[in-house]
Amino acid sequence: MSITIANFFSNFAEIYGPIFSERIPPLLIQHIQLVFLATGIAILIGVPLGIFLTRPALRKHSQKVLNFVNIGQAVPGLALIAIFLPILGIGYIPAVVALVIYGLLPIVRNTIAGLEAVDDKVKEAARGMGMYNNQVLWQIEFPLAFPVIMAGIKTSAVITVGTATLAALIGGGGLGRLIFTGISLFRPEFILAGSGTAAVLAIIMEKGLSFFERVVVKERMPLDF
Amino acid sequence: MEFLREILWQVAPIRYFFENISRIITYTQNHLELTMVGVILAIILWVSVGIIIYRYPKLSHGVLGIASIVMCIPSIALYGILLTLPGFGLGRTSALTALVLYAMLPIVRNVFVALRSVDPSILDAAKGMGMSKQEVLWEVQIPNALPTIFAGVRVALVMMVGIATLATYIGEQNLGRLIQHGITRTHPTMIIVGAVVVSIIAIGIDLLMGLLGKHLISKGLQLEESK
């Protein structure tokens, strides 16, 4: 028994050692870069867009935008990545563009939903105390909506980790390359190493952002939405 | 008419679509078959699990934790992992297993949350009128929880349509195949047709589920009403 276990481990080390020391690190770094870049851009576009769409002038349209966003989320990730191939060609930039667009949806949706959920009476009270509209936004609405916005960012980041594995298909690199190589050559060790790392990365991302959410958001915002 | 047909024929994806219509129909059938079997299995399994963790709340933390971890795993990674497991391998078993696993979080969580958030005074009244525990569950709690449960199933189903696309890489002959082959052959028309058809199906199912929900859910629970 102990021999088989020892064997297993020596086999394991023999097979997976090189994969994890040579192949995984550059792909993992590429993957993380892809995710951070895409999520960062998605936040920079999505949050202001969500705020913009809830301002009085556009507020009556926000439901339509939400419907559109919800429909957009029904589009499969593979379809979205693939559809950019004919338009933007192959490479890193097309992959980032596709990921940004896909990652935008949950952020815009939650920003709108979070801001819309702020009680009108609270806003009225703030205005009644003499706040300017932008003071109401930054001192009242945004802090109250922040937990919901943060949840949207978390969803977006986790989805992007997953969708980024597909970036390999259009030459965007990342852990997907190892997985797809493994599938086409039927090399289970490639598949497992790539899939396992991607899965762990996604879980760490989720747990990390949940932790951030708890510490930063919940402590200042004991209100439960 | 003839003229219009001429023009449309010049648009490559449209021509491709009609030239390959029988293959696309087969792919669509396979795609829908996989998703439908998946969603039915998922409903049977995860609604039961949802009810169980409602009855034994101590289990809820663990079960929902597992579900949210499963949800995080990129779909191609989960397919990849299943592919290497003995007994799964290439083909439908792996594809179905992955789909059912992804449906876990939206369905289990929504069942659990929905059952918990039924107004306690309603349950009190039901018990006080002499309903048994089973009658309270099936006649009061589940119907009241239905909108939320249904929303969970809807999310799960739409997600499954998308994730099923990737199952082409583990041997499913479905709409993903057009995208897969389009990419390997650098055939943009194929990619566009595949992506557009699968998106239309996903969006269509989403809208259909919305309509179905209106018929299935008691009018007493729907927010909007005809005034």
Next chain:
Amino acid sequence: MIRLEGIGKEFGDFTAVKELSLEIPEGKTCVMVGPSGCGKTTTMRMVNRLIEPTRGTVYIDDQDYKKKKVEILRRDIGYVIQEVGLFPHRTIAENISTTPKLAGWDDKKIKKRVDELLEIVELNPEENRNKFPRQLSGGQRQRVGLARAMAADPPVMLMDEPFAAVDPITRENLQNMFLRLQRKMKKTIIFVTHDINEAIKMGDQIAILKEGELVQADTPEELLANPKNQFVTDFIGVDRAIKILDLFSTDEVMWTEAPVISKKNMQEEAQKLIEKGEKGIPVIVEDEQGNKFWFDLDELESGQSLEEIIRPLEITLEPTNSIKLAMARMLEHNNDAVLIIGDDDEEPGILTLKGIRNYVYRICASDPGEKVEI
């Protein structure tokens, strides 16, 4: 008849109800009242075993209720709660038919019963039958809640603050409707409230609870007249005297043997009454046109002319009216007496401000625990 026998409940270390015994006669309403946390709701919920008593038991019609299956027991006990708890996914008709369905009635009988009940709670069946609860107002929902509880015609009803969540006007309407119903239905009811005014209005019997113990159980009249201790007095409130006005009817306080004299020679007739040794009684004066006046015999002692003392007796009330109403009418008209005229076979009477004052004072002046005959 419901008999609670040494019933008690502990939640861990906390004793919600100590050991409570109480008997509610057939067809009567017993209102349990007390400050929050006194155990009134717990006690009520033990009667339909939504809370299982730690000790003691309940007898319904002399049968130990633990001998019945709990669901069957509950089907014979109507249950109304403050939040109403209507099923939002079912129509009004479906809501009302819950217990008849559980009892296995046939559809035709159920349909008839639903309409009948909607009529009873004063809702139009045509209009409301197929509505959903969210389409009704708070008061209407509570009416449906009441109808639903009465659906299978249970002999016993439990009502937990049923009218607490609606506005005061609606509450009064519901209370009055319920009193009208109860006069016909004669159900045995346990009614929980924190509002002593509601208790006095609704109850045949009031049970005051404090910290899980029964402090006093009596009729409202007895309770107001003879509060057992300072707690009960305080709970009844500083306006006990006003509450008494509401509770007693004019025929309990009025003077039925007031002498009637004619206006023409009233001076002499009044003198005769004094000579006869009468003192401090109201005297009615009648002129030839039938107009009535009155005075109190004590007022004449100074030897004044009666013409200056007598005042018109222009307000007429019925023997069933409350003394509060009589007071109100007197204040409105700046009078100090009203005439009480009932049916032909009832003796007419006169109710004076002085009479009310003495009556209420006699009840209120006694110390807690001291017995006052009423």
